[in-house]
Amino acid sequence: MISKLARLIAAAIAAPGAAFAASLPAQFNLQPPQSPIAEQIYELHTLIMWIIFGIFVLVFGVMAIAIVKHRKSVGHKAEQFHENTTVEIIWTIVPFVILIGMAYPATKTVISMKDTTNPDITIKATGYQWKWGYDYLQEGISFYSNLSTPRDQIDGHNEEARKNNPNYLLEVDNPVVVPTGKKVRIITTANDVIHAWWVPALGVKQDAIPGFVRDTWFRAEKPGIYRGQCAELCGKDHGFMPIVVEVVEPEKYNQWVAAQKQKSAAAKAETSPDKKWTLDELKAQGEKVYAANCVACHQANGMGVPNTFPALSGSKVANGDAAAHIDIVLNGRPGTAMAPFKHLNDVEIASVITYERNSWDNKTGDAIMPATVKAARK
Amino acid sequence: MEAAHPHAPPTGAHADHDHDHHAHHPTGFMRWVTTTNHKDIGTLYLWFSFTMFIVGGILALMLRAELFQPGLQLWEPHFFNQLTTMHGLIMVFGAIMPAFVGFANWQVPLMIGAPDMAFARMNNWSFWLLPPAAILLTSSFFVPGGATAAGWTIYAPLSTQMGPGMDMAIFALHIMGASSIMGSINIITTILNMRAPGMTLMKMPLFVWTWLITAYLLIAVMPVLAGAVTMVLTDRHFGTNFFNAAGGGDPVMYQHIFWFFGHPEVYIMILPAFGIVSQIVPAFSRKPLFGYSSMVYATSSIAILSFIVWAHHMFTVGMTAAAQLFFMYATMLIAVPTGVKVFNWIATMWKGSLTFETPMLFACGFIFVFSMGGFTGLVLAITPVDIQLQDTYYVVAHFHYVLVAGSLFAIFGGIYYWLPKWTGHLYDEKLGLWHFWGSMIFFNVAFFPMHFSGLAGMPRRIPDYALQFTDFNMISTIGAFGFGLSQLIFLWAVVKCIRGGVKAPDRTWEGAEGLEWTVPSPAPYHTFETPPLVK
Numbered sequence: 001m002i003s004k005l006a007r008l009i010a011a012a013i014a015a016p017g018a019a020f021a022a023s024l025p026a027q028f029n030l031q032p033p034q035s036p037i038a039e040q041i042y043e044l045h046t047l048i049m050w051i052i053f054g055i056f057v058l059v060f061g062v063m064a065i066a067i068v069k070h071r072k073s074v075g076h077k078a079e080q081f082h083e084n085t086t087v088e089i090i091w092t093i094v095p096f097v098i099l100i101g102m103a104y105p106a107t108k109t110v111i112s113m114k115d116t117t118n119p120d121i122t123i124k125a126t127g128y129q130w131k132w133g134y135d136y137l138q139e140g141i142s143f144y145s146n147l148s149t150p151r152d153q154i155d156g157h158n159e160e161a162r163k164n165n166p167n168y169l170l171e172v173d174n175p176v177v178v179p180t181g182k183k184v185r186i187i188t189t190a191n192d193v194i195h196a197w198w199v200p201a202l203g204v205k206q207d208a209i210p211g212f213v214r215d216t217w218f219r220a221e222k223p224g225i226y227r228g229q230c231a232e233l234c235g236k237d238h239g240f241m242p243i244v245v246e247v248v249e250p251e252k253y254n255q256w257v258a259a260q261k262q263k264s265a266a267a268k269a270e271t272s273p274d275k276k277w278t279l280d281e282l283k284a285q286g287e288k289v290y291a292a293n294c295v296a297c298h299q300a301n302g303m304g305v306p307n308t309f310p311a312l313s314g315s316k317v318a319n320g321d322a323a324a325h326i327d328i329v330l331n332g333r334p335g336t337a338m339a340p341f342k343h344l345n346d347v348e349i350a351s352v353i354t355y356e357r358n359s360w361d362n363k364t365g366d367a368i369m370p371a372t373v374k375a376a377r378k
Numbered sequence: 379m380e381a382a383h384p385h386a387p388p389t390g391a392h393a394d395h396d397h398d399h400h401a402h403h404p405t406g407f408m409r410w411v412t413t414t415n416h417k418d419i420g421t422l423y424l425w426f427s428f429t430m431f432i433v434g435g436i437l438a439l440m441l442r443a444e445l446f447q448p449g450l451q452l453w454e455p456h457f458f459n460q461l462t463t464m465h466g467l468i469m470v471f472g473a474i475m476p477a478f479v480g481f482a483n484w485q486v487p488l489m490i491g492a493p494d495m496a497f498a499r500m501n502n503w504s505f506w507l508l509p510p511a512a513i514l515l516t517s518s519f520f521v522p523g524g525a526t527a528a529g530w531t532i533y534a535p536l537s538t539q540m541g542p543g544m545d546m547a548i549f550a551l552h553i554m555g556a557s558s559i560m561g562s563i564n565i566i567t568t569i570l571n572m573r574a575p576g577m578t579l580m581k582m583p584l585f586v587w588t589w590l591i592t593a594y595l596l597i598a599v600m601p602v603l604a605g606a607v608t609m610v611l612t613d614r615h616f617g618t619n620f621f622n623a624a625g626g627g628d629p630v631m632y633q634h635i636f637w638f639f640g641h642p643e644v645y646i647m648i649l650p651a652f653g654i655v656s657q658i659v660p661a662f663s664r665k666p667l668f669g670y671s672s673m674v675y676a677t678s679s680i681a682i683l684s685f686i687v688w689a690h691h692m693f694t695v696g697m698t699a700a701a702q703l704f705f706m707y708a709t710m711l712i713a714v715p716t717g718v719k720v721f722n723w724i725a726t727m728w729k730g731s732l733t734f735e736t737p738m739l740f741a742c743g744f745i746f747v748f749s750m751g752g753f754t755g756l757v758l759a760i761t762p763v764d765i766q767l768q769d770t771y772y773v774v775a776h777f778h779y780v781l782v783a784g785s786l787f788a789i790f791g792g793i794y795y796w797l798p799k800w801t802g803h804l805y806d807e808k809l810g811l812w813h814f815w816g817s818m819i820f821f822n823v824a825f826f827p828m829h830f831s832g833l834a835g836m837p838r839r840i841p842d843y844a845l846q847f848t849d850f851n852m853i854s855t856i857g858a859f860g861f862g863l864s865q866l867i868f869l870w871a872v873v874k875c876i877r878g879g880v881k882a883p884d885r886t887w888e889g890a891e892g893l894e895w896t897v898p899s900p901a902p903y904h905t906f907e908t909p910p911l912v913k
Contacts, residue, residue: 026849027834030766041762048760052753060746063724067742070663071732078664078731078889088672091721092714099710102760107703109762114699154842156449162845168448169844188696193536194629196694196769200835205765207695209630210535211623214696231694231769231837233529235536236456239840307522308456308541335614337539 031200034226034247035218038203040109048102055098113203116217119185121178127188127195127208127230129339130237130296134176137187141260145172146292147240154240170227175244178220179253185217192332192339193235199228199245207232220247235337237296270347277347279354279367286355289348294356297337302360309337313360322366325353326376342377346370403903411506414498415903416483421800422505423480424793428869430472430512435862437465441841442824442858445851450842458841459527460519460543466530467547470647471554472512474781477789478650479504479561482589484800486565488894488901489583491574491910496567497560504560511553518543518550529839531640534621534632537610544614548607555600562593562600569593574893576912580671583892587674588653591681595642595649598685603639606632630695637688645684647781649677651748651788652719655741657892658795659723662738663730664889668722676715676722683712693761694768702761709759716752720745735887736810740791743818744784751779754829769839772832778825790817790868797872798886802900803879809871816864824857 033039070076126133132145148171153162162168178184188197188208198205206216228243248256298304302313312318317325329349332340341349350370357364403409410422441461444452487494495501518525523541526532537544569590609620619625621632660667667673689697689705723745754776758764767773797805827850836847843851882899897905
């Protein structure tokens with residue numbers, strides 16, 4: 001703690017020079033809009049800012065004059081006037097009229113934002129603690145999207161790399177890929193708590209609510225990579241589940257779809273529950289699953305976070321009855337942060353449980369077969 | 379009790395003695411525990427509020443320290459979330475709300491010519507509920523899992539995941555809610571029944587008016603909050619599924635219930651501030667308030683509108699276009715009565731004879747900076763823009779402009795305004811100046827950059843951020859520490875004023891109007907035992 005404080009104080013002293021120079025240039029306004037809706041939002045905001053600026057100058061101009069000229073120290077005597085119905089009616093009506101002027105364009109935008117009919121592509125975005133899952137409903141493509149910024153850049157062990165990473169905290173392993181010029185409908189839902197799917201440049205933010213389905217849409221005009229973050233507090237790693245949308249030309253999109261389909265066919269064969277796995281194969285596979293799903297709470301060393309997230313190393317669950325262990329991973333522990341993970345496939349669950357039961361201080365020697373997990377699903 | 383007040387019933391023989399003679403009460407600690415005196419209880423509320431302000435402020439500085447740089451330096455993300463959550467809960471329920479109740483206790487009887495609050499013992503009880511609630515709330519940091527980290531809004535189902543700290547916060551909210559409701563009943567009864575002869579409702583000082591309306595708001599919505607958090611409690615422990623979709627509940631229903639409380643709550647924290655500013659501005663302009671009755675109507679309109687705008691906090695949950703439009707229009711309407719208030723204050727200053735002692739500085743600072751919060755409120759009322767800015771630092775900037783520069787600056791102004799009446803001494807004007815300018819400058823250094831980071835896309839409630847937000851976060855952190863340190867000047871000024879200073883005249887300020895200035899400074903323990911006559 002002392003050394004951390006010392007580092008912080010050193011940084012504070014160096015702040016105006018070194019740290020400012022190292023950071024990306026600051027931005028003062030909304031991100032450059034990349035969809036028709038984002039464009040309208042941008043223009044609405046600009047319009048309102050001009051109106052506000054006018055009111056500001058007017059109102060505080062009057063106040064400034066009073067402060068300068070009507071002070072006792074310059075010998076100004078108070079005039080005892082008060083109440084003037086005409087003035088009071090004017091300053092009620094005029095703001096009302098200005099508000100109507102603002103409401104009109106806003107109403108048009110609200111109506112077009114809500115129009116999610118006739119999409120070209122529909123993608124379901126599911127919020128998990130703490131990653132996004134995507135399902136392309138027509139194309140049948142599904143994948144998860146995890147933060148890909150290395151842990152050592154976040155916890156400060158590799159500050160050099162962080163400083164040179166322009167996409168720090170805004171990069172993922174599997175981005176959402178969409179074609180230009182197509183109406184993309186995003187359906188949101190969540191697995192555990194409320195999240196929010198937000199990409200500022202595309203003008204979409206939609207809460208993802210467990211047990212409910214909501215939707216929103218965008219049409220990206222230009223190819224590019226647009227980055228956003230979860231916008232609703234969703235627990236510990238709320239700040240670490242970004243959203244990346246890669247907009248590509250339609251031909252490239254078609255190639256991507258074909259490649260994804262091939263990949264998922266290959267993966268399906270690989271994850272057939274009938275395949276016989278060895279303990280080592282399972283453990284190796286499980287380590288990857290653990291790193292993507294479990295490490296945020298239970299930590300890489302399996303020790304959890306004291307008093308907050310239980311340790312797995314040496315735990316009763318990971319060393320006791322395997323069926324109970326499978327049950328907790330599949331169905332979660334209601335009332336705690338342990339969410340159900342039944343969205344993972346049988347191989348992923350079997351391998352991660354095998355990994356947990358044979359790592360750190362845990363040496364059960366159990367190899368959990370995917371078929372066992374399949375049987376445990378209700 | 380009898381023994382403590384051997385001379386309690388004043389007899390004819392004592393009638394020629396001065397007021398202080400009636401000040402029979404236990405001394406030392408027991409005076410404060412057993413007191414039923416509105417002035418003592420007002421003092422207790424104000425000190426309680428200041429203590430919580432310091433606690434909440436320290437939490438804020440802890441989280442600002444983490445946000446000084448990108449990367450995780452000081453705190454784990456889970457603890458960071460506890461800091462943001464508890465900072466919010468403590469400031470709202472521990473600092474701002476009790477401070478206004480403290481003002482009401484001190485000032486309402488003095489301003490309407492009443493000898494005390496209507497229910498003196500209940501008054502004692504509503505204060506003494508607060509310290510246990512505060513202990514329950516703050517000590518939740520030390521239970522397994524720590525304090526609640528679900529945000530001050532306690533959104534389900536995230537709040538169902540929390541440890542026992544969540545239950546402690548829920549019980550603390552229950553107790554504070556009970557305290558607020560009792561305080562409100564007391565204030566309403568006092569105002570409606572104990573005004574001096576001749577003081578009709580439309581002759582009441584505006585501070586009293588704003589508190590009357592606030593008290594009704596409190597009674598209307600505190601039970602709603604209690605209901606919402608109780609449902610979270612039973613979802614957590616007793617197998618109910620109010621907010622659990624898997625059991626047929628609806629997480630969005632929590633938000634509707636919470637914000638039905640939450641939006642009037644925002645006005646609960648600002649209406650008494652309007653009242654205080656409406657006392658200060660005429661006094662230092664040496665001129666009556668421009669439009670008294672339109673101020674009363676504007677305050678009432680704001681209170682009524684506050685019940686039909688709650689879902690503007692929820693534009694991103696996914697409502698029908700019709701619902702979004704309704705809540706957008708209703709929210710925009712609030713700009714009209716709020717504008718009326720600002721115009722009235724400025725018209726009061728216009729052609730006055732202005733002086734700028736510390737209370738007036740804070741009142742002018744309030745008008746200026748609160749209006750900026752009002753402007754960003756207008757920006758956020760526009761649904762499409764709100765959808766872009768919801769849950770970003772822009773919102774953080776907005777509500778700190780109205781709650782810190784609004785409510786808190788008015789509280790500071792009110793304290794400097796009435797402190798001579800309470801202590802009998804003039805405060806040190808130089809310290810007041812330092813406090814004002816320190817607060818004003820550092821407040822803006824801390825919070826103005828947040829507008830930019832919010833616009834550029836920085837979500838709120840994150841312990842670490844993308845690199846393009848670095849500059850603004852550094853500036854904010856520097857401002858936050860400056861603002862925090864400025865509050866030590868305030869403590870110094872107040873303590874110095876209590877301990878001594880130039881004797882304050884009965885009418886401390888040249889232009890001050892109202893019954894409180896007709897009693898001696900310091901106000902005797904008992905005032906207005908014989909009601910004054912108001913013409």
